Amino acid sequence: MESVKVQNLIKNYGKSEAVKGISFSIEKGEIFGLIGPNGAGKTTTLRVIATLLQINGGSITVMNYDVEKQPEEVRKFISYLPEDAGAYKNLTGKRYLEFIANFFDPKQASEMVNRGITIANLHERINDRVDTYSKGMMRRLLVGRALMTNPQLAILDEPTSGLDVVNAQEIRKIIKNTTLEGTTVLLSSHNMLEVELLCDRIALIAQGKIIEQGKPKALMEKYNARNIEEVFTKVVS
Numbered sequence: 001m002e003s004v005k006v007q008n009l010i011k012n013y014g015k016s017e018a019v020k021g022i023s024f025s026i027e028k029g030e031i032f033g034l035i036g037p038n039g040a041g042k043t044t045t046l047r048v049i050a051t052l053l054q055i056n057g058g059s060i061t062v063m064n065y066d067v068e069k070q071p072e073e074v075r076k077f078i079s080y081l082p083e084d085a086g087a088y089k090n091l092t093g094k095r096y097l098e099f100i101a102n103f104f105d106p107k108q109a110s111e112m113v114n115r116g117i118t119i120a121n122l123h124e125r126i127n128d129r130v131d132t133y134s135k136g137m138m139r140r141l142l143v144g145r146a147l148m149t150n151p152q153l154a155i156l157d158e159p160t161s162g163l164d165v166v167n168a169q170e171i172r173k174i175i176k177n178t179t180l181e182g183t184t185v186l187l188s189s190h191n192m193l194e195v196e197l198l199c200d201r202i203a204l205i206a207q208g209k210i211i212e213q214g215k216p217k218a219l220m221e222k223y224n225a226r227n228i229e230e231v232f233t234k235v236v237s
């Protein structure tokens with residue numbers, strides 16, 4: 001079953017065309033990665049799927065619900081990890097998770113918070129204020145927040161950005177494990193090795209267009225490349 005179906009998606013900011021008619025679909029339980037240079041349109045694509053931006057053309061469905069016409073339904077299924085942290089920095093990490101979990105579903109809040117704390121794995125620092133966290137700690141808290149609700153679809157914008165090697169590996173393991181529990185994952189990354197290791201399928205995106213998509217291994221074979229970076233170079237040249 002398809003969790004996400006994007007067809008001929010167009011998104012403009014004023015006169016500038018950020019996303020120029022892209023199409024892809026994601027099967028349930030898959031990890032699908034968008035990869036491409038700065039300004040390619042990755043964040044924009046994730047944000048429209050997350051119902052945070054209006055689209056200018058094409059269509060998107062999440063679990064067969066139309067993102068434009070039924071955003072409230074779509075929001076029940078998804079969880080979005082933004083590229084940057086938002087407000088509430090004066091709360092402790094734990095209070096922050098409690099606040100979000102209660103907002104989401106008060107009955108399941110304590111279970112969610114425990115799950116979020118385990119994923120964030122910040123040890124005693126979970127009781128410190130968020131504004132004292134390092135970039136990597138903040139990222140871990142937000143990944144915990146995004147995945148604690150056991151979403152049907154997790155939309156993760158650069159989930160490992162700013163993390164050291166060990167932390168990045170741990171977050172990748174967590175992402176992989178959530179799919180074993182039935183979550184579908186859509187993520188963006190600049191890290192070509194990361195998508196090669198983590199994603200079942202990837203889409204290479206540049207200047208608002210998908211220039212190639214498929215399973216990492218199949219793409220490497222198709223372009224006779226040793227890694228995805230080489231695939232990318234060959235596709236764009």
Ligand code: ATP
Binds near residue numbers: 013037038041
């Ligand atoms: P990065 O890897 O740098 O995060 P990205 O692939 O996520 O880039 P987007 O952030 O989606 O790219 O940006 C796509 C294009 O849309 C860029 O040209 C960018 O300047 C433009 N853009 C993004 N957000 C806005 C906005 N709020 N207003 C105007 N233009 C925007």
